Amino acid sequence: xxxxxxxxxxxxxxxxxxxxxxxxxxxxxxxxxxxxxxxxxxxxxxxxxxxxxxxxxxxxxxxxxxxxxxxxxxxxxxxxxxxxxxxxxxxxxxxxxxxxxxxxxxxxxxxxxxxxxxxxxxxxxxxxxxxxxxxxxxxxxxxxxxxxxxxxxxxxxxxxxxxxxxxxxxxxxxxxxxxxxxxxxxxxxxxxxxx
DNA sequence: TACGTGATCACG
DNA sequence: GTGATCACGTAA
Numbered sequence: 001x002x003x004x005x006x007x008x009x010x011x012x013x014x015x016x017x018x019x020x021x022x023x024x025x026x027x028x029x030x031x032x033x034x035x036x037x038x039x040x041x042x043x044x045x046x047x048x049x050x051x052x053x054x055x056x057x058x059x060x061x062x063x064x065x066x067x068x069x070x071x072x073x074x075x076x077x078x079x080x081x082x083x084x085x086x087x088x089x090x091x092x093x094x095x096x097x098x099x100x101x102x103x104x105x106x107x108x109x110x111x112x113x114x115x116x117x118x119x120x121x122x123x124x125x126x127x128x129x130x131x132x133x134x135x136x137x138x139x140x141x142x143x144x145x146x147x148x149x150x151x152x153x154x155x156x157x158x159x160x161x162x163x164x165x166x167x168x169x170x171x172x173x174x175x176x177x178x179x180x181x182x183x184x185x186x187x188x189x190x191x192x193x194x195x
Numbered sequence: 196t197a198c199g200t201g202a203t204c205a206c207g
Numbered sequence: 208g209t210g211a212t213c214a215c216g217t218a219a
Contacts, residue, residue: 051214052214053214056204061203061204075202076200076201076203076213077213077214078199078215079199079200079202079213080199083215085214126215127215128215128216129215169214170214170215171214171215174213194215
């Protein structure tokens with residue numbers, strides 16, 4: 001299966017990309033171990049709305065979001081959890097898609113080990129948990145998604161629009177009315193989504 | 196519902 | 208330098 005191309009990520013419509021990422025496979029190859037999962041939940045963030053880290057301009061943390069699409073934006077949240085985002089749009093346009101939940105696919109034993117868990121149920125059902133299971137840390141911040149450490153590939157399964165549910169994004173009450181935007185997408189009926 | 200946890204950011 | 212804040216997760 002081929003890695004998604006830069007032309008996929010460089011498009012302008014981050015909301016559309018967030019929807020299209022449902023059903024794709026996120027793969028990491030860290031410490032010579034391949035782990036992956038099917039993306040079942042995402043959220044779109046755009047530089048010109050209050051929910052986005054880049055709303056107030058470029059900083060040391062968010063500068064990767066301003067780069068060209070097709071890179072990983074990984075940051076630490078609440079001092080504990082690493083969050084994995086996909087940078088989209090052209091250089092200078094700070095858009096990104098947060099990966100919120102996966103259905104475990106390859107390297108499940110290693111994922112359980114990393115998360116110190118003994119069941120795959122809820123192993124990757126949240127943005128902070130899936131990064132732990134896949135070994136994603138801030139050392140991957142800024143990495144190309146066409147490289148050999150982390151990428152997204154198509155599994156050849158077509159997800160139709162009516163299989164996807166949209167709702168407001170989680171945990172961004174500070175964003176005022178932008179918190180109401182229905183920019184969270186998930187696979188309908190999936191047992192692998194967060195909470 | 197409460198709080199751990201530490202980098203980050205907007206102030207001086 | 209400093210202090211408030213935070214795109215979560217878990218326990219209770």
